[in-house]
Amino acid sequence: MSDFLSGLKSVIMLRSLRSRIFLIILIVGIIPCILVRITIVSDYESRAVENRVSAVQNQLTITANHLVANKYISALTGRADEFTESLDVMDAEIEMLSNIYEGRIMIIGGNFEVLKDTYGISTGKTMISEEVIECFRGNSTSYYDKEHGYIELTTPVADTTTAGGAGVIRGVMLTSISDDSIINMADVLGNNALILEISIVAIVIALAFILSKFLVKPIDKLTKRISDVKAGYNTNIEPVNECSETAHISDAFNNLLVRINTLDESRSEFVANVSHELKTPMASMKVLSDSLLASNTATVEEYREFMQDIASEVDRENRIITDLLALVKMDDRSGQNLNIAQTNINEMTELVLKRLRVIARKQNVDVTFETERQVLAEVDEVKMTLLVSNLVENAVKYNKENGWVKVSLDADHQSFTLTVEDSGLGIPEESAPHIYERFYRVDKSHSKEIGGTGLGLAIVRNVVLMHHGSIEVTSREGEGSKFVVTIPLIYIADAK
Numbered sequence: 001m002s003d004f005l006s007g008l009k010s011v012i013m014l015r016s017l018r019s020r021i022f023l024i025i026l027i028v029g030i031i032p033c034i035l036v037r038i039t040i041v042s043d044y045e046s047r048a049v050e051n052r053v054s055a056v057q058n059q060l061t062i063t064a065n066h067l068v069a070n071k072y073i074s075a076l077t078g079r080a081d082e083f084t085e086s087l088d089v090m091d092a093e094i095e096m097l098s099n100i101y102e103g104r105i106m107i108i109g110g111n112f113e114v115l116k117d118t119y120g121i122s123t124g125k126t127m128i129s130e131e132v133i134e135c136f137r138g139n140s141t142s143y144y145d146k147e148h149g150y151i152e153l154t155t156p157v158a159d160t161t162t163a164g165g166a167g168v169i170r171g172v173m174l175t176s177i178s179d180d181s182i183i184n185m186a187d188v189l190g191n192n193a194l195i196l197e198i199s200i201v202a203i204v205i206a207l208a209f210i211l212s213k214f215l216v217k218p219i220d221k222l223t224k225r226i227s228d229v230k231a232g233y234n235t236n237i238e239p240v241n242e243c244s245e246t247a248h249i250s251d252a253f254n255n256l257l258v259r260i261n262t263l264d265e266s267r268s269e270f271v272a273n274v275s276h277e278l279k280t281p282m283a284s285m286k287v288l289s290d291s292l293l294a295s296n297t298a299t300v301e302e303y304r305e306f307m308q309d310i311a312s313e314v315d316r317e318n319r320i321i322t323d324l325l326a327l328v329k330m331d332d333r334s335g336q337n338l339n340i341a342q343t344n345i346n347e348m349t350e351l352v353l354k355r356l357r358v359i360a361r362k363q364n365v366d367v368t369f370e371t372e373r374q375v376l377a378e379v380d381e382v383k384m385t386l387l388v389s390n391l392v393e394n395a396v397k398y399n400k401e402n403g404w405v406k407v408s409l410d411a412d413h414q415s416f417t418l419t420v421e422d423s424g425l426g427i428p429e430e431s432a433p434h435i436y437e438r439f440y441r442v443d444k445s446h447s448k449e450i451g452g453t454g455l456g457l458a459i460v461r462n463v464v465l466m467h468h469g470s471i472e473v474t475s476r477e478g479e480g481s482k483f484v485v486t487i488p489l490i491y492i493a494d495a496k
C-alpha cells in the first residue's frame with residue numbers, strides 16, 4: 001500500500017520517468033491538435049468573410065449600375081421626374097437585395113443625405129462616416145464587425161456616362177449584412193473539429209499510457225533484477241538487453257558486483273590473515289610458558305632465556321598491532337585523515353636515517369643520503385615519515401653483512417623523487433607483483449626471523465596513493481633492490 005502511495009506521489013510530482021514520458025507524449029500529441037483546430041476555424045471565418053464581401057460587392061456594383069442607368073438618385077432628389085416610373089422597380093430591386101442578404105441597404109446622396117433606407121428608419125437623415133467619404137472618392141470599402149456580427153460595405157454609385165467617362169459619384173450604397181451564415185458554418189466546422197480533437201486526445205492519452213509503460217518496462221525489469229540481488233549474492237544479474245541503456249546499466253552493475261565480491265573476499269582474507277598473524281606470537285608464548293610451567297627443574301638461565309623469547313613475541317605482537325592500526329587509519333584514502341603541511345623533506349629523511357643508522361650499524365650496513373637541493377613539499381609529515389622509514393628499514397633488514405643502502409632525494413618543479421637502493425637479497429621476479437599486499441612476505445620464516453610483519457609495503461603504497469604519487473620497484477634476486485617514489489610537491493585534494 002505504501003509502495004502504491006509513494007508511486008502515486010512520484011507520478012503526481014512528475015518524479016517518475018513514466019509520468020514524464022506520459023506528459024511529453026500528451027503535450028506533443030494534443031497541442032498541435034488544438035492549434036490546428038483553432039487555425040482551421042479562424043482561417044475559414046476570414047476566408048468566408050472575404051468570399052462573401054466579394055460576392056455581395058459584385059452584386060451591389062451591378063445594382064449600382066442599374067441605379068445609374070435608371071437615374072435613381074436624380075429621381076429621388078426630384079431632379080429627373082421623367083424617370084420616376086422606374087423608381088418602384090429600383091426600390092423593389094434594392095428591397096430584394098437586402099432580403100437576400102438579410103441586411104440593410106441605404107442609398108446616400110451627394111450631400112450625405114440618406115435617400116433610401118430599406119429599414120425605413122434613417123431616410124432623410126445625414127450619414128457621414130469615414131467609409132462613406134472614402135466611397136465618394138470612388139473606392140468601395142468593406143468592414144467586418146465581428147463583435148456585433150455584421151459586415152458593412154460601401155459601393156459607389158458612379159455615373160460613367162458623363163464627364164468624359166471619368167465617372168461622377170452620384171451617391172453611395174451603404175450595405176450592412178449579417179454574418180450569421182458564416183458564424184453558423186464556423187460553429188459547425190468548430191464542433192466537428194472539436195469532436196475530432198476529443199477523439200484524437202483520447203487516442204493520444206491511450207497511446208501515451210501504453211508507450212510510457214512500454215518505454216519504462218526495461219527499467220522496471222532492471223530494477224526488479226537488481227533488487228533481487230541479496231547481500232552476498234554471488235552470481236551476476238541477467239542483463240536486460242531490451243534497450244542499449246539498460247544493457248549498459250546491467251553491465252555496469254555486474255562489474256560492480258564483481259568488484260564488491262572481490263572486495264568482500266579480500267576483506268575476509270584480510271580478517272583471516274590478521275587473526276592468524278595475531279595468533280602466531282600468542283601460540284609461541286603459550287608453548288614457551290607451558291613448557292616452563294611443566295618443568296620442575298628449570299634453571300634461572302632457562303627461565304631467563306624463555307622469558308626473553310616471550311618478550312620478543314610480545315614485541316612482535318606489538319609491531320603487528322601498530323602496523324595494523326597505521327594501515328586501518330589509512331584505509332580511507334579520501335584524504336580526510338591527512339594532515340597536509342609544508343614539510344622539509346631533506347630534514348625529515350635525515351631524522352629517519354639517524355634513527356635507522358643505529359640498527360644498520362649492528363648489521364654493518366652503510367646508509368648514505370645524497371641530495372642536490374632542499375625540497376619543500378606539501379605532505380602529511382607523519383605518514384611520509386612512515387613511508388621513508390619502512391622503505392629504508394626494509395633495505396637494511398633484507399641486506400647482507402657489510403652491505404649498503406643509498407637514499408637519494410631529487411626534485412623538479414612538479415614533484416620530488418625519493419630513491420632507496422640497497423645491495424641486499426633482492427626480490428624474486430614472481431614475488432614482485434605481490435610485495436604491496438598485506439601480510440605478503442617473500443620468505444616467511446626469514447622475514448619472521450628479522451621481525452617483518454608483511455604490512456610495511458602495504459603502508460608505503462597507501463601513503464603514496466594518499467599523496468597522489470607513484471612507486472616503482474626494480475630488483476634482481478641476490479643483487480639488491482631499488483624503490484623509486486615520486487610525490488607531487490603541491491597536494492591536490494580529491495574533488496568531492
Ligand code: ADP
Pocket residue numbers: 390394395396398422424425426427435436440441442443447451452453454455456457458480481
Ligand atoms: P615486512 O614487514 O615483512 O618487511 P613488507 O610489506 O615491508 O613486510 O615487505 C614485504 C616483503 O617484500 C618482505 O617480506 C620482503 O620479502 C620483501 N621486501 C621488501 N623490501 C625489500 C627489500 N628492500 N629487499 C628485499 N626484499 C624486500
